[in-house]
Amino acid sequence: MHPDxxxxxxxxxxxPGSGERLDWVEVERDLGCRLPADFRDLVAVYGVGTVDECLMVLPPVSGExxxxxxxxxxxxPTPEKTAWLLHTKSDYPLWPEPGALVCGLRLVDGNGDLWGGVYWRTTGAVPEQWPVVLWERHRPFVExxxxxxxxLVKWLTEASDIxxxxxxxxxxxxxxxxxxxVEREMRRQGLDPWDYLEPLHIEANEAWEEQNLRPRPGP
Incomplete structure (x- = not known):
């Protein structure tokens, strides 16, 4: 397994219920490229799903x-997806040109709308050497x-300092x-998969207000 x-x-x-068993030869034939080993292991262990209702591990298929x-x-991003280009002002090549971006993770906001994505920049023949590119709405690309x-490990370990x-x-x-x-089954039972987030939001907001809105000591 990949160390990351x-x-x-x-x-x-x-x-519970995590992980996917896939024929990666067929998957990569469908996508038209190999995917990095860490992502194959990520999908094998976790599968398709969501972290904290905002970050999605994408299905490794070409269509729906x-x-x-x-x-x-x-x-x-492909030449047919002009709305994405207008939205991001990207000057990266478009798939399947060399150096194009291929997406592996999707970011959504609190309303479920697209907030950004995490991509590989497909430079060279070795996917494990591809740089990773983050795009967030209203912000520049970061490599x-x-x-x-x-x-993902970096975000999970550094979040409390951000x-x-x-x-x-x-x-x-x-x-x-x-x-x-699992999310679909919980919703079928009338359960909210993300109810653990509410007290975390409340605590984070209170901490922010304590730090930013409390009266400053006088001179």
Whole structure:
């Protein structure tokens, strides 16, 4: 198993019902490219699903997926997806040109609308050497010399040191991953999969107000 996935498991236990068993030869034939080993292990251990209702591990298919979560193929910028280009002002090449971005993670806001994505910049023939690129709405692209799973580890370990409104996830040990089938079954039973987030939001808001709104001592 990729060491970044091992580190992720220690910070973010996969939970019940997680993981996918896929024919990666068929998957990569469908997508038209190999995917980095850490992402294959990430999908094998966690599967398709969501962290903290805001960060989605995408289905590694080119078209629609039964989960309803936008797939790797659907989130990958191509010449046909002009709305994405207008939204991001990207000057990266478009798939399948060399150096194009291929998407592995999707970010959504509190309303479930697209907030950003995490991509590989497909430079060279070795996927494990592809840089990882983060795009967030209204912000410039940022490139990391990390694996995609390594970036998840970074977010989970550093979240408590980041202002609440800039965090992408709550961070260990609070964050949870929920597989899409588990989420669907919980909703079928009338349960809210993300009810653990409310007290975390309240606590984070109170901490922010304490730090930023309390009266300053006089001279």
């Amino acid at each position: 996935v091992e580190r992720l498991i220690a910070l973010l236990p996969p939970g 997926h039964e989960s309803g979560i936008a797939s790797v193929g659907q989130m990958t 990391f010399d990390l694996s995609m799973t390594g970036l 202002d609440f409104d800039r965090r992408l996830v709550f961070g260990a040990p609070h964050s949870r991953f929920i597989h899409w089938r």
